[in-house]
Each structure stands twice: as structure tokens, then as C-alpha cells.
Amino acid sequence: MKFLRNKIDQLKKPFGKGEKWEKLAPAINALDTFLYVPNHTTKKGAHIRDAVDLKRTMITVVIALIPALIFGIYNTGYQYLHQLNGGDVAFMDAFMHGLWKVLPIIVVSYGVGLAIEFIFAIYRGHEVNEGFLVTGLLVPMIMPVDIPLWMVGLSVAFAVLIGKEAFGGTGMNILNPALVARAFAFFAYPTYMSGNKVWVSEASKVDAISGETILGSLAAGHDVHFSMFDMFSGAIPGSIGETSTLLILVGAAILILTGVGSWRIMFGAVIGGAVMGLLFNLWGANALMSFPWYEHLIVGGFAFGVVFMATDPVSAAQTTKGKWIYGILVGFFCIMIRVFNPAYPEGVMLGILLMNVFAPTIDHYVIEANIKRRKKRLAASKQLKTA
């Protein structure tokens, strides 16, 4: 370890104060703090410091994402080979095909995003923020497999520039940057982001492959031929990382146990989604409405969005009561947009973005209510004293 420390210090020398590359210091500092906990001390404000800084938090989320990502890579290959040849598919064959498809998207996403982050850090003279570690991995996981790489790059650039840096960088954004990237791609290039030809790799080129998602076929009025176990384990077409509810739950467990993700938001959203699904079940006017409520929760991006997107600490509600309200409304709107608007068979993205916008309002009213309650208590106790 000592050796590594010395090596880094040696590397950092030309970036020090007054040295040749002082301006580029944030770049090398980012590498340093990636490996070591930074040793600066707090200068003002609260002096309590935890060993868990932003970078450690973000790495935890990345670790929580890994199971779903690995399955997503496998599923990419599985869907392709299974539909092409039928029967069982060897794990490594599927995984290699998936990796061949998914890895370039991840590389582009990180490359473009980090480049913009570094430029802004150097230009504005602050350290590179770690927020993009997660965003850069989330973006590929919520894209369809066959999306052209330049669209991924453009979406990421838009999300980082307009979604984040325009508001002042990490921690200041109103909307979740990964969802901004997806929303941009969705509205800019709808033919690459929706329909029944994009969700399985090469579905647009090979006729034998149908790339329809479950929600897509429901919206079109077709029958669904996947068992509930398929939906839960994730062997269904969909965005790269969103299909496996099982492995997303593993990620959710990691997030909840480490305290990084809010369980209140996750449970709130599941309750909200279940209630909304149940209401639609009772109504039952079309195929999407009579789709069982418990299956609504395990298909599409619901699980992924609720666990990894809605719990984003920056764009979600901050107060304890606010988190419940926020979570329940996220679930509510996800299912509602899904069912009511067949043009957007996947309502999770829009549902979460909508609630991102309302999160500060929710917090405001929760705090106001608290102040009012305490004022009342104060008045009551004063009355008691004077009486």
C-alpha cells in the first residue's frame, strides 16, 4: 500500500500549487481520492465527519447495480440466441454476445460523461464530483440494446450539461441525470427507444426475432406468453439492466443494509404501485388494466426505477414523511402513465421525473406542517402555564 501511495504522490507532484499543471489538479485528485480516502479537514460548518464520503456512497450503489448488470448482459445474449435458435442457451455464449453489445455502450456513457465532468471541474476550479460514477452505469442499463452509440453519447452529454451542470453540478440537479438522458433519447429518437423492434439485440435486422416487451404487447392488445417466473427472474425482453426483479431486489437489499438507499421510498413506491394496479384491476377496461397488479410490479422498469432511480438522494424528497409521500406517488404515477397512455407503455421514467419536480414541494409542506404543529404545541404549553 505504501508503494502505491508513494507512486501517486510522485505522480501528483507536477499538479501541486505553483507547479506546471496546477490547473489540471482536479483530474489527478479524482484518481487519488478514487483509491484513497482524502485527508482534508473540514474548514467550516459541522465538524463531524464520517469515513463514508460521496465516493464511498457511490461505489456502494455501483456494487448494488452489478448483479442486475451481469444478468442484463447475459439476458441480452439469451434473448437473441434463444429466439434465433430456440431451446437452451449456454451461459457463456449468451454472456459473450451480451458483453459484445453492452460494453461499448458503457464505455461511451462513461467516456462522454466523465470528459464533460472533468472539463467543468477544471474550468470551475473544483474537484471532480463522484455523482457520475453511478449515472454513467445507470444510463446503459436503461437503454435498449440496439441503440446507436452516438445517441448514447449525445443523451449523456445532454443529461450532464443541461440536467446537471447548468444547475450547478452534483447535488444541485432537480432531475435524476440518468433519467434525463433516457428521456432525451426517448423524445429525440422515438423509433430507437420504443416499439417492438428494439428491445432484443438485432431484432430490427432479423425477422425471426420479435423484440416486443410485455408492456408493449399488452398495449398493442397481444397475448403475453411469459410465465411469472420469467418475469421475476428477468428472462424477458426489455432495457439492458431492468428485466431481472430478483437481482434488483439483491441490489435493493445492499442499498437498504448499507443505508445508502431509502427503504421508505422503495416501500412507498411498491405500495403506491400495488394500490394503483389493484384499482385498475377492479376497473379492468382493457388488457393493460386487467394485467394483475403483482405482475405490474415485476415487469418493465418498475423495480429498477424504484430501487435505483427514485431513491437518488439528490432528486428525491429529503424529509422522512416526505419520502413516504414521494414514494407512494412515484408508484401511483408509474402505473397510471403505463395504463392510461399506450403511447408510453413504460411510465416509470416519466413518473419518476414528474415526482422529481414535485419533491421540493413535498418537503416544503412537510416542514411547514411540522412548524405549525410545534407552534401549536408551544401555544398550548404557554396557555397551560398562564392558567
Added chain:
Amino acid sequence: MSKKEKKSPIVLFVSEEKEPLFSKKNRKLMSDPLGDDNPITVQVLGICSALAITVQLKPALVMSLAVLAVLACSNVIVSLLRNLIPSRIRIIVQLVIVASLVILVDQVLKAYAYDVSKQLSVFVGLIITNCILMGRLEAFALGNGPWKSFLDGIGNAAGYGLILIMVAFFRELLGSGKLFGYEVLGHKGVTLAESTGLYAMGYENNGFMLFPPMALVTVGIIIWVQRSKNRKLIEKE
């Protein structure tokens, strides 16, 4: 103190009489709205029409010209009448003047540029409610001479038109790959083989640019660039 008070009205009067037509001050009236005092990016007025009619360059250009004509004329008329208008009913008088001019412009467009007039639809009529017009009439024409008001009207309408055309340029180019209706990026066929230019390389039009939110984002980027170039525009907290 007393000396100054006595002299100042005379000095003002003289300077107004002798001021050349395009003095430095008068030129500033026209150039300021193009840059540091832009009605859209700095005063943030007239945003609604900037979002609505910037999908293509042609309507944006026609709209800018319409606003230019209305603003310049109404500024002059209000300025001429400024000592006759009772201040309690000045808003309604201004509205009548602007409305008559807008009807004129609308009729001219219908007669000579029917297609564009149809594209602009209600937005020509809505020039009446354009905040830039009322803003300039209230803030400038009511207190200044006709020549200055004319220049101010031209300047502000040009500042408005400049942003409109910039936004429309990006929206038409990126949203539908055209400029003034010409396919500058190549032709997009049904398949890749039938396409030419950039489309043959797999380029796609950005459908998001056709939606109003992207007009807002484009205006936002222009404001961002302008403010980082000119730091004195940034508000102090």
C-alpha cells in the same frame, strides 16, 4: 447647488435640440437590446412566442419582421401622443394603438404571405399581448421623443428577432435537418441506402428539437453563454 438647478433644464433642452440623428446615445438605444439588454435573454420578455414559432426559420423570420413593424410604429405613435394621453387610461390607449397595427400586419400577411400567415396562426394576433411591446411603450415611449422611441423600437424588435432566428436556426437544423426548407444535411430516404449526406452515415433528426421544451433549453443555453461571457449580467444575491 442653486446654480445647477437653474441651469439643468436649459442644458437638457439645448442638448436635445442639437443632438445629431445618430449620436452615440441614440446608437446605444439600438445596439443595447442586441446584446446586454436583450429583451429575451436579459429581460426575459416575449418568451411564449419564442417557444411557439421557432420550429422553422421562415415563420420565425416573418414573426420578427411583424414585431419589428408593430413595435417601431406603435412606439412612434405613443411617443407622439404621450402628452395627450391621460395617464389613468394610458394602457387601454396603448392597446388600441397596438391592436390596430397588429390587425394591419395580419391583413398584409394574409394578402401576401398566406402560407406563413397560416403557420403563425394566432401568434400574429398575440403580438398584442407580447410583453416586449407593452414593456417598451410603458418604459420608453411614454417618456421620450418620437425619434428616440423609433430607434428603441427597432433595437428591441431586432434583439427579439435575433434570438428568435438563432433558436429557429438550431431547431430547424437539428430537428428536421433543413434551413428555410432546404435539406442541408442531405436527404433522408426510407432505408439507409436511399439516404444521402449525413443520413447515409446513420444520422437521425432529433425529434425532441421540434417540441417547445427544447426551445426553452436552447434559449437557456444562449443565456448561459451570454452570462458567462459577460459576468456583469449575473444577478447578485
